[in-house]
Every structure is written in structure tokens, then in C-alpha cells.
Amino acid sequence: MKKLYYEMLRIRLVEEKLTDWCNAGLIKAPVHLSIGQEAVAVGVMAALKPQDKIVSTHRCHGHYLAKGGDLKKMMAEILGKATGCCKGKGGTMHLFDDGVGHVISAPLVSASISFAVGLALSFKMKGEDKIAVAFFGDGAVEEGIFWESLNFASVHHLPVLFVCENNLYATHSHILQRQPSENIAERVRPHGVNICRINDANNVLRVVEVATSMVDLVRKNQPCFIEACTYRLREHWGAGEDWHLGYRSREEGEKWIAKCPFKQLQKVFDEEGIPRSEIEKMEKFIKKEIDEAVEFALKSPLPSRKELLSEVGG
Amino acid sequence: MARDDRKPITYKDAATEALLQAMEKDEKVFLMGEGVDNITGVYGQVLPAYKKFGPSRVIDTPLSENGLTGFAIGAALDGMRPVLIHQRNDFMLLAMDQMMNQAANLRYASGGHHKVPLTILSFVARRPGEGIQHSHSLQSVFAHFPGIKVGMPASAVDAKGMLLSAIFDDDPVIILEHRHNPLFEKKEFVPEGYYETPFTSNIVVSGQDITIVTVSITLVNALEANTGLNVKGIFPEIIDLRWLRPLDIYPIIQSVKKTGKLLVVDTGWKSCSISSEIVALISEKAFSFLESPPRRITLPDAPCPASQFLEPFYHPTTEAVIQVVEEMI
Numbered sequence: 055m056k057k058l059y060y061e062m063l064r065i066r067l068v069e070e071k072l073t074d075w076c077n078a079g080l081i082k083a084p085v086h087l088s089i090g091q092e093a094v095a096v097g098v099m100a101a102l103k104p105q106d107k108i109v110s111t112h113r114c115h116g117h118y119l120a121k122g123g124d125l126k127k128m129m130a131e132i133l134g135k136a137t138g139c140c141k142g143k144g145g146t147m148h149l150f151d152d153g154v155g156h157v158i159s160a161p162l163v164s165a166s167i168s169f170a171v172g173l174a175l176s177f178k179m180k181g182e183d184k185i186a187v188a189f190f191g192d193g194a195v196e197e198g199i200f201w202e203s204l205n206f207a208s209v210h211h212l213p214v215l216f217v218c219e220n221n222l223y224a225t226h227s228h229i230l231q232r233q234p235s236e237n238i239a240e241r242v243r244p245h246g247v248n249i250c251r252i253n254d255a256n257n258v259l260r261v262v263e264v265a266t267s268m269v270d271l272v273r274k275n276q277p278c279f280i281e282a283c284t285y286r287l288r289e290h291w292g293a294g295e296d297w298h299l300g301y302r303s304r305e306e307g308e309k310w311i312a313k314c315p316f317k318q319l320q321k322v323f324d325e326e327g328i329p330r331s332e333i334e335k336m337e338k339f340i341k342k343e344i345d346e347a348v349e350f351a352l353k354s355p356l357p358s359r360k361e362l363l364s365e366v367g368g
Numbered sequence: 369m370a371r372d373d374r375k376p377i378t379y380k381d382a383a384t385e386a387l388l389q390a391m392e393k394d395e396k397v398f399l400m401g402e403g404v405d406n407i408t409g410v411y412g413q414v415l416p417a418y419k420k421f422g423p424s425r426v427i428d429t430p431l432s433e434n435g436l437t438g439f440a441i442g443a444a445l446d447g448m449r450p451v452l453i454h455q456r457n458d459f460m461l462l463a464m465d466q467m468m469n470q471a472a473n474l475r476y477a478s479g480g481h482h483k484v485p486l487t488i489l490s491f492v493a494r495r496p497g498e499g500i501q502h503s504h505s506l507q508s509v510f511a512h513f514p515g516i517k518v519g520m521p522a523s524a525v526d527a528k529g530m531l532l533s534a535i536f537d538d539d540p541v542i543i544l545e546h547r548h549n550p551l552f553e554k555k556e557f558v559p560e561g562y563y564e565t566p567f568t569s570n571i572v573v574s575g576q577d578i579t580i581v582t583v584s585i586t587l588v589n590a591l592e593a594n595t596g597l598n599v600k601g602i603f604p605e606i607i608d609l610r611w612l613r614p615l616d617i618y619p620i621i622q623s624v625k626k627t628g629k630l631l632v633v634d635t636g637w638k639s640c641s642i643s644s645e646i647v648a649l650i651s652e653k654a655f656s657f658l659e660s661p662p663r664r665i666t667l668p669d670a671p672c673p674a675s676q677f678l679e680p681f682y683h684p685t686t687e688a689v690i691q692v693v694e695e696m697i
Contacts, residue, residue, distance in 0.1 A: 139479070140477055140478050140481075141479030143476055144479065148478070157446075160469075160470060162465060167438070168441070168442060169439075169445060169470075171435075172439035172443040172444070172446070173443070173446050176443040177446070179398065186442070198434065199435050199465075202434065205435075206429070206430060206432065206439060364480065365476050365479065366475075367475045367514075367515045367517075367540075368516045368540075368614065
């Protein structure tokens with residue numbers, strides 16, 4: 055349980071640091087922060103084994119960190135430095151750390167879902183005990199390739215877990231402007247995969263519970279779909295809040311702020327008698343790690359001009 | 369059992385042999401596509417592989433071109449060597465996101481960490497009546513994108529060798545066979561064993577009067593024209609491009625420096641095409657050697673008509689090659 059808090063806090067504090075960087079004008083890229091949504095990444099990852107593989111989207115920082123991705127390489131990548139996980143050529147929307155099983159991130163909505171299906175196909179063909187997990191948002195289910203992926207995984211009984219982070223908005227459009235209902239899982243059900251909708255996926259313990267039972271099924275080659283309802287607290291991209299834009303109300307946001315993943319878990323800590331000083335210790339430890347990563351990233355060399363044309367292939 | 373390679377085999381069967389040999393050589397190779405296991409087995413090319421390796425390595429799929437490409441990329445990211453088969457290259461337009469935004473870019477965007485050893489095998493399926501969505505020749509569209517290789521075999525030897533090169537290359541490669549005759553059923557002597565075709569253009573006929581660059585089946589037209597032209601004392605140099613990307617322009621430059629004349633014959637449209645690219649490159653690199661303006665024989669800038677009475681006027685012909693060469697000489 056402390057590990058869950060630690061992992062969520064690590065994501066939050068890293069993204070707070072990115073907020074500082076944005077405000078200081080250091081980042082020349084659209085960062086998509088997952089502040090508010092940390093419990094989904096951490097809860098699902100807690101149910102996985104190290105050899106399991108994940109793919110993610112433009113909002114990938116949380117998944118990268120929760121899967122164990124290297125913080126220094128992440129920070130360097132976001133600054134466009136040569137030491138970044140993609141040598142500066144992928145950027146904030148393509149973070150990956152293959153060594154820990156985060157295979158790739160891709161911002162073209164829904165595209166990476168199909169990679170997870172392909173990974174799962176490969177695991178099954180090789181007879182390996184691994185599963186693939188695709189993280190994506192509610193907008194992704196409006197793309198045809200999501201349904202193509204679901205269909206293929208179902209027909210071929212592939213070890214793949216689909217995790218839809220339903221935060222109600224695709225950029226600035228509410229889900230009911232785009233889909234017939236807020237409930238995505240019910241529309242997935244007829245595809246012959248196991249489904250579960252987590253109404254409050256800011257409750258990390260609930261996410262762990264659902265993910266663990268779903269992962270068990272996935273390991274038996276029964277693909278599963280989790281709809282994890284959560285809420286993005288920052289802009290679609292950028293470091294600020296965006297209540298002033300008027301596409302969503304502060305009242306709606308307050309309801310989700312009340313379900314803060316940290317507050318929910320702190321309550322459990324209190325019940326279990328875990329002292330708050332434990333959290334302070336974690337915070338201190340993580341801040342030290344972040345300081346080191348910041349120093350690494352800032353001091354890292356710029357990519358050389360020849361990188362422009364290297365590894366093009368074709 | 370080894371085939372007797374003293375007997376010629378068709379372009380179609382040479383490609384069939386490549387698929388079989390690739391799967392025998394490496395168990396990471398697998399085939400997938402719509403209807404690959406059915407009674408026609410993609411013009412017969414996939415059935416032998418299906419009979420030998422069964423449905424676990426020759427996977428019949430739903431009609432999901434974009435999704436399938438993504439599944440193949442995912443498997444390739446895990447070290448497999450998938451061969452994705454579309455029965456017509458027109459269908460590949462449904463998969464442009466996965467081919468070009470994803471497969472072609474992932475090596476670059478991962479700083480060189482990821483390899484995407486994906487082969488996409490498809491066909492220019494030109495036949496009378498196939499019309500606007502079943503017979504186009506879209507190589508120039510695909511070759512526009514850095515990060516993906518594009519080849520069009522024009523002989524049985526290359527139908528096998530280029531496909532093997534593609535499957536064992538670490539980048540995504542598109543191979544477009546041409547189903548029209550007299551190419552698809554044309555017999556040639558083809559080595560029985562494993563071999564790969566290099567990523568180079570191929571000087572098929574040496575000559576000194578004019579350089580004819582051909583793409584895909586237009587090699588057949590040029591070779592037919594060559595016979596007639598030789599009788600008239602005209603000796604073209606004929607270069608089969610083989611690969612649009614990587615584009616091996618050097619032999620073409622050298623040839624134009626010798627002949628001073630360039631004709632490009634392509635199965636695709638004229639505008640923004642591989643024929644445009646070759647003419648542009650020769651203008652940049654060998655302009656002072658050109659004795660006359662380069663010419664092109666391509667499709668007219670119109671969709672392919674289905675009518676059997678219109679379609680024969682649509683494609684490049686042997687007669688057109690002879691006529692343009694005579695005009696240029």
C-alpha cells in the first residue's frame with residue numbers, strides 16, 4: 055500500500071516539476087500531464103509482472119514512471135537532449151523504456167492499441183508467459199482501429215488488457231458530444247471480452263483489485279477491458295488549469311478533486327495507523343531523485359546535428 | 369525436396385517459393401492477411417505455405433487493414449518478422465496511419481532503439497473491369513515517406529529475391545507485385561536456393577542510344593520494344609528501377625551521361641511521382657549531359673476506367689515506348 059502511494063506521488067511530483075519547467079519556458083513541446091489520473095497507471099501496473107509489456111499514448115508520463123521507466127532519460131527526452139530515452143527525437147509524446155517493458159508511446163489516438171494486440175500475438179506464438187497492456191483515453195474508442203483491435207484480440211484469444219482511461223474529455227469535447235453514453239464498457243461487452251467499469255478509478259486500491267482479477271484472466275488468454283473513470287485536472291496540454299475556457303465547469307472538477315487519489319489513500323493509511331511521517335519521508339526521497347534527474351537533464355549534451363539524419367531507415 | 373532449377377518457373381511461383389523459404393529459414397516469419405488460407409490463397413501464392421505451416425503461422429484475418437498493420441508492427445516490435453498481405457495495393461490506403469505515421473517512423477522516434485522488420489506484400493491487380501479501387505498502382509504514394517522501403521519486382525528472379533530481402537530487412541518494406549500478364553505467369557530460370565536481391569537498380573540491357581528507366585511490368589514493354597528498335601538500329605540501355613526507396617539513381621546518372629537521353633516508363637500517375645523524381649534528379653545531377661528533354665510514359669492523370677473498351681488506352685504500351693524512343697532519337 056505504501057508502494058502504491060509512493061508510485062503515485064512520484065508521478066505527481068515529477069509532473070509538478072514539469073509544470074515548473076513549462077512556466078520557466080524550458081520545455082518547447084506540448085506536454086500532456088496526467089495530474090489527477092495517477093491512480094490508474096499505478097493501480098494497473100501493480101497487477102503486472104516485470105516481463106509484461108505496455109504501450110501508451112501522448113499522456114504517457116504516468117505509465118512510463120509506474121512501469122519503472124528511467125526518470126533521468128525521461129527528463130532529458132522532454133528537454134530534447136541527446137541522453138533522452140529517444141535521443142531527443144521522440145519527445146514527451148513518445149516516451150518508452152523497453153528495458154522495463156514500456157515498449158512505445160504514440161500520440162495518434164488509438165494507434166498504439168493495435169501494437170499491444172501485436173505484442174500479445176507474438177507472446178502467444180512464442181509461448182511466453184507475458185501479457186500486453188494498452189493504455190488509451192475515451193477519445194480512442196471513436197477510432198475504428200480500437201474496434202479492430204478488440205475484435206482481433208477476441209477472435210484469436212490473445213493475452214491483452216485494454217485500459218481505457220475515461221476522463222470525459224477529448225481535448226475540449228465532452229464524451230456525450232461524441233458518444234451515445236458515458237459508459238464505454240457496455241458497448242465493448244458484445245465483443246466477447248471481459249469488461250469492468252471502475253466508477254472511481256482515483257481509488258487506487260479498487261484499481262489494483264480489478265486489475266489483478268482481470269490480469270488473471272488475460273494470462274489465460276481471455277482479453278479484458280477495463281474502463282477506468284478518472285479526471286484530468288490540468289489543460290489538455292500544458293501546465294496550467296483551464297476552467298476559464300468554459301468547456302467544463304469548476305463544479306464538475308471539484309467533485310473529482312474531492313476524490314483525490316492521495317486523499318483517498320491517506321484515509322486508509324490513517325485507518326491502518328500508518329503515520330504521516332512515512333509520506334514525508336517518501337516525498338523527501340522522491341524530491342532527491344527528481345533533483346538528480348533535473349541536474350542530469352539540464353547538464354546533458356544537445357543532440358549533434360548528425361542525429362537529424364541518423365536512424366531514418368528505409 | 370529441392371526443385372529442379374533447370375526448369376523455369378513463373379513470377380508468381382517464384383514469390384511463392386520466397387514465402388516458403390523465409391518461413392523455413394526463420395520461425396519468426398509468419399504471414400497474415402485477409403483470406404490467406406482460402407481456396408485461392410492469394411492468387412495461389414500463400415496456399416503452399418498454409419499447407420506446410422498451418423493456421424498458426426499463416427493467419428487468416430478480419431478485414432481490418434489499419435488494425436492488421438498495427439498488429440504486425442506490435443509483433444515486429446517483439447522481434448517477429450511478420451509478412452502482411454493485401455490482395456490489392458488499393459486496400460493499403462486504409463492502413464496509411466499505421467504504415468506511415470507509425471511503422472516508418474518508430475525507428476527514428478525511438479532514437480534507433482526499435483526495429484520494425486515488417487513486410488507488406490501487395491499487388492497491382494490490374495485486370496479488365498477492376499476499375500478505380502482494384503487496379504491502381506500506388507508505389508509513388510508509399511515511396512514518399514522516409515523510413516520505409518518500397519520495391520516492385522519486374523522479373524521472376526526478383527520476385528523471389530526482393531521478397532526475401534524485404535522479409536529479412538530490419539526496416540518496414542513494401543513489395544508490390546504486378547499481377548498483370550505477361551509478367552505474373554511469365555517463366556524464367558530462378559535459382560532454387562535462398563538469395564536476396566540487393567537494394568539497387570538493375571541494368572537489364574546495355575546500350576548507348578537512350579536510357580529507358582522502367583518500373584515494374586513496364587520492363588516487359590521496354591524489352592518488347594527493344595527487339596523492334598534493335599531491328600531499326602536503335603540500341604537503348606534499359607534499367608529496371610526495382611526499388612523506389614532506397615532509390616539507386618547512380619546507374620541512371622551514369623547511363624544518361626553515356627546516352628544523353630532519358631525516358632521513364634511507370635505504372636503510376638505522372639504528377640508528383642517516381643517518374644517526376646527521376647527526371648528531377650537527372651536534371652539536378654546530369655543536366656549538361658542531356659541532349660533532349662527527358663520524356664515520360666505513365667498513366668494519364670485520371671482514375672482507371674472499368675470498361676474493357678477504355679482500359680486498354682489507359683496503361684503504358686510497348687507501342688508507346690517504341691514511338692517515344694523514335695521521336696527522341
